[in-house]
Amino acid sequence: MTSERDVRPRPHVVRRGTGVPLVMVHGNGVDHRLLLELDEVFAAPGRWERIYVxxxxxxxxxxxxxxxxxxxLxxxxxxWVGETVGETxxxxxxxxxxxxxxxDLAARRAGQCLGLALLAPVVVAQHDRRRRARAQVREDPQLLASLxxxxxxxxAAVAVDQTRQGWEAFRRAVLPGLRAGDPEAGRRLAAAYALPMPSPGDLDLPVLVVTGRQDAIVGVDDQWDWARGLPRGSTASLDRAGHNVHLDRPEVVAALLADWAWQVHPAG
Structure with a gap:
């Protein structure tokens, strides 16, 4: 007899390091490589096992x-997290x-999850109800013409500050995932794209929320209104940054995540 566990798809996973499990969850249309750009933040020996899915x-x-x-999803x-980390x-x-x-995962596993970091998170799933920012793009026509x-x-669809460095990060972290996904799965997801954001009061743990000031995809206002209710929340909204905020402002986001990781880790 085949169980639900037997038919559940087995994902592609990249695991790095040892220590406390740190689950990395990418966004729509991309894959785990988008978050691999952050790996050095958590790479101190023995502290974090980074699990990219x-x-x-x-x-x-x-x-x-x-x-x-x-x-x-x-x-x-x-x-999958229950199977992967058990009760750890x-x-x-x-x-x-x-x-x-x-x-959603942190709210479900409130007694197990140590901390939550959100980069340009979807807070309102319905696209037509989001309060989006107006992207103010610094264009580099010469760069675009060379691609x-x-x-x-x-x-150009997401780059707020078009630079050679920004393009190289986009080439590494975003393009491969854009081209690797299952188009039919994407259509089915779009047809049932609804999930309520947990109440911030249900997340009594260290939560970091980082947004891009020029994020024209999910905006910043919904995120800030939601984050005000977090019992232990920290927030940052970065100028010259869009939806890929950690690619647009890598040094600042790395510093914010490093502080969050120190706060969250059981060893401090």
């Missing part, structure tokens, strides 16, 4: 069967849609 239908992970909506993530205390970092999923036209379109 490709969500079902993204990167190299097979898609969910059936509806494949956002609540289905949330249920899958909770079950863990922390979680989530980006964009992965931020919403990470917050493959398809790459230039993808980069």
């Amino acid at each position: 490709d969500l079902p239908g993204f990167g190299r992970s097979p898609a969910l069967e059936g509806r494949g909506g956002l609540t289905d 949330a249920d899958w993530l909770d079950a 205390p863990f922390a979680v970092v989530g980006n964009s849609m992965g931020g919403l999923l990470a917050a 493959d036209p398809a790459d230039a379109v993808e980069y």
Whole structure:
């Protein structure tokens, strides 16, 4: 007899280091490589085991069967974390849609999750209800002209400050995931893209929220209004940064995450 556990898709996972489990949850349309850019922040020997997962239908992970909506991804993530870390205390970092999923996970496992870091998180799932920022783009026409036209379109769609350094980070961290996902899984997810953000009062643990001031995809206002209710929240909104805030302002985001990681780790 085949159980639900037997048919649940086995994801592609990259594990680095040893120590307290740190689950890294990427956003929509990309894969785990987006968050690999942060690995050095948590790489001190023996402190964190970084667990990067490709969500079902993204990167190299097979898609969910059936509806494949956002609540289905949330249920899958909770079950997978339970299988992966058991009852061991863990922390979680989530980006964009992965931020919403990470917050949902932390609320479900409130007694087990040590801390939550959210980078440009989705707070309002419905696109037409988000209060989005107006992207103020610093264009570099010469840079865009030097790129493959398809790459230039993808980069220009999200780059707030177009620079060679920014393009190289986008090429490493974003483009591979954009091209690796399952298009049908993406369509099914879009058709059932609904999941409520947990109440901030239900997250009584260290929570870091970092937003890009020029984020035209999820904005900043919904995030700040939500974060005001966090019992132990820290927030930062960074200028000259869009939706890929950790790629646009890597040094600042790294410093914020390093402080959060020190606060969250059982050893301090």
